Amino acid sequence: MTIADHIVKSFDEELNRLHQTIVQMGGLAEAQLQGAIDALVRRDAGLAAEIVRADHRIDELELEVSQRAIRVLALRQPMALDLRSVVAALKISSDIERIGDYAANVAKRAAVLAQSPPIKTVGGIQRMSRLAQQLIKDVLDAYVAADAQKADAAWRRDEEIDEMYGSLFRELLTYMMEDPRNIGPSTHLLFVAKNIERIGDHATNIAETIHFLVHGRPIDAARPKGDTTNLAVAAAPSAEPGAGA
Amino acid sequence: MNQPIAFTLKPTSAPAVAVDSPPKMSARGVDVFYGEKQALFDVDIDIHRNRVTALIGPSGCGKSTFIRCLNRMNDVIADARVRGSITLDGQDIHDPGLDVVSLRARVGMVFQKPNPFPKSVYENVAYGPRIHGLAASRGELDDIVRASLERAGLWGEVAERLNEPGTSLSGGQQQRLCIARAIAVDPEVILMDEPCSALDPIATARIEELIDELRLNFAIVIVTHSMQQAARVSQHTAFFHLGKLVEQGPTEQIFTSPRDERTQGYVTGRFG
Numbered sequence: 177m178t179i180a181d182h183i184v185k186s187f188d189e190e191l192n193r194l195h196q197t198i199v200q201m202g203g204l205a206e207a208q209l210q211g212a213i214d215a216l217v218r219r220d221a222g223l224a225a226e227i228v229r230a231d232h233r234i235d236e237l238e239l240e241v242s243q244r245a246i247r248v249l250a251l252r253q254p255m256a257l258d259l260r261s262v263v264a265a266l267k268i269s270s271d272i273e274r275i276g277d278y279a280a281n282v283a284k285r286a287a288v289l290a291q292s293p294p295i296k297t298v299g300g301i302q303r304m305s306r307l308a309q310q311l312i313k314d315v316l317d318a319y320v321a322a323d324a325q326k327a328d329a330a331w332r333r334d335e336e337i338d339e340m341y342g343s344l345f346r347e348l349l350t351y352m353m354e355d356p357r358n359i360g361p362s363t364h365l366l367f368v369a370k371n372i373e374r375i376g377d378h379a380t381n382i383a384e385t386i387h388f389l390v391h392g393r394p395i396d397a398a399r400p401k402g403d404t405t406n407l408a409v410a411a412a413p414s415a416e417p418g419a420g421a
Numbered sequence: 422m423n424q425p426i427a428f429t430l431k432p433t434s435a436p437a438v439a440v441d442s443p444p445k446m447s448a449r450g451v452d453v454f455y456g457e458k459q460a461l462f463d464v465d466i467d468i469h470r471n472r473v474t475a476l477i478g479p480s481g482c483g484k485s486t487f488i489r490c491l492n493r494m495n496d497v498i499a500d501a502r503v504r505g506s507i508t509l510d511g512q513d514i515h516d517p518g519l520d521v522v523s524l525r526a527r528v529g530m531v532f533q534k535p536n537p538f539p540k541s542v543y544e545n546v547a548y549g550p551r552i553h554g555l556a557a558s559r560g561e562l563d564d565i566v567r568a569s570l571e572r573a574g575l576w577g578e579v580a581e582r583l584n585e586p587g588t589s590l591s592g593g594q595q596q597r598l599c600i601a602r603a604i605a606v607d608p609e610v611i612l613m614d615e616p617c618s619a620l621d622p623i624a625t626a627r628i629e630e631l632i633d634e635l636r637l638n639f640a641i642v643i644v645t646h647s648m649q650q651a652a653r654v655s656q657h658t659a660f661f662h663l664g665k666l667v668e669q670g671p672t673e674q675i676f677t678s679p680r681d682e683r684t685q686g687y688v689t690g691r692f693g
Contacts, residue, residue: 180691187690253649255676255688392678 179257187252194244194265195320201237201272202316206309208234208279209375213305216286216368217298224290227283234276241269256392264389268319271378271385275312278371278378285364292361297347301369304340308372311337311379315386324390331383331395337376344369443511445470445610445640446491446528451505453486453495460486464505464666466659468610473632473641475655475672477648479687482661484644488612491642492528493521509610526553529603533615535595537587537602542579545587545598546570549606565605573601574631593624600631604639611635613643617650629654648688652676660684 182188208227215224245266248254254262289295311330318326348366351358387395444467453461461483468474468491476484486495493514495501507514514524526549537545546566549555556562566583570576575597579590587598596616603611613632617625632641632654645651651658652672659669660683668681679685686692 180686182690183692184690255648255652255690256679256685258689259677 184252187248187258190244190248190252191254191258191261194241194248194262197237197241197244198265198268198272199316199320201234201241201269201276202312202319204230204234204237205272205275205279206312206316208276209282209305209309209312209372212279212282212286213302215283216289217302219286219290219294221287221290224283224287228280228287231276231280234273238269238273241265257389260389260392264385267385268382271381275375275378278375282368282371285368289361289364295351295358295361295365297344297351297362297365300340300344300347301365301372304337304344304369304372307333307337307340308375308379311376315379315382318383318386322386322390324387327383327386327390328395331380331387334376334380337373341369341373442470444468445510447506447508447511448487448490449506451487451490451503451507453483453490453504454500454502455498456500460664461490462665466666466669468640468642469657470609470640471636472657473636473643473655474657474659475651476642476644476659476661477646477651477687478661478667479692480646483664484659484661485614486664487661487666488614488642488644491610491612492525492530494525494530496521523553526606527608528610528612529606529608530612530614531596531599531603531616534619535592535599537590537595537598539586539588541584542570542587542590542598543583546601546605549602553606555606569601569605570598572604572635573597574627574634575601591624593620593627596620596624596628597631600628600635604635608639610640610642613641615644615646618646625650648676660687662687 208230211223211227211230214220215227245262248262252258311333314330314333315327318324318330345366348362348369352362384395446468448464448466448468451461451464452459464483464487466474476488478484489495490503490507491514493503495503503515509524509527512519514528538548540548543566546569547556547562550562550565556565567576570579575594578594579585579598582589587595590598596619600611600616616632617628620628629650632643635641643651643654655672657669658672658675660667660675660679660681662683668675668679668684670680675684676688679688683692
């Protein structure tokens, strides 16, 4: 999209600042997730605590985005693409803020997990997180370039994360069945996996917002839904005693 | 200032736009020339009852030229030529058998600057019905004057001042007086050429509220330079640029996701 500048230049400056704040937020959230996973893999409670503390910076930036957006709405009465970009900034910033919250929650659990015996599933979580980080990076790149095609491609890729979550779920369940002492750490890891899966969902929300921002209409196709076995498996144990008898 | 924020749900009074019904006015392939210079190119648009149609575009884009076609105001410009078809209820308004004075009674107009006659408030409103023979008696004329002023939202302010000159009213009141004058002859379409550009924001808000009420009974076409005003008062918006109707559609669509890049550029303040 090549768009001419506004006649009023300060309007462009305000919109640019808004976009830059979003990009800054997104970069921070990406780094927070990376840090939380590092803390998990390295069993580093100190790093985990640092990540938890740093979450407030994302919250502050979200507030800044809201204030800038409200200011532009009040003073410029943006229309069409400009209006969509201000609304998109508000929506994207709240998605990024949630991503930051999930990353902080991963870090909190990493601190707890550092105290318990290691579980090998962590490797799978690391791979899942890399996908999520790539997704965040791609949607942010798509946002900067206002590239709806790139956003659409990222939007479709969330399926992989959902599938990985399904397989991690099954894996962790077997550990828990093997040895009840694994239940505590496995549950934490399960939440970590769920958090990353939710981060993927927020990244796809952002991709949807970018599509709307560029085209002025929502993505029409239904998003491909990944593995749903985690739901099926969850119901299985209660049915088992009757069936096994 | 400290009132709690409360919402009351009430049904909206305005009827939905009946787009299925035949258009009140219809323009097809309208070209306008001022001498050698072509000011409008091949304009197609339908004007519907119960709907405010806003015409927007930069200065000189042809929107005022077009609105003036709708009641043949361009006839009074010596070298203006109009080509194409414009119909009112299916009848060609350029039909030689059609009386232009009665056309202008059916398609009334309100101008940019309030232009009351240098007569009393009462006479300003009574003039039209009198020359069109709409009132059989003084009593009937009084009723029309009162009803028109009420519909224009002005009655409460001028009931005691009917004999004062129209020009003694404030700018916003004068504009509502002009609207009362336009509706006194019971038109079907009201054309407004930047009716608020000479008014302050409060007077503007009154006129906009009035336009929304008038929509219940009339087809309204408004030319405005204020995009916010077009967005606030209209249901259908047409964007003109360099004499062409570039894009038209539901107002919401034009202001949230216009399809044409020129429309986008104009409504977002990138050219104009």
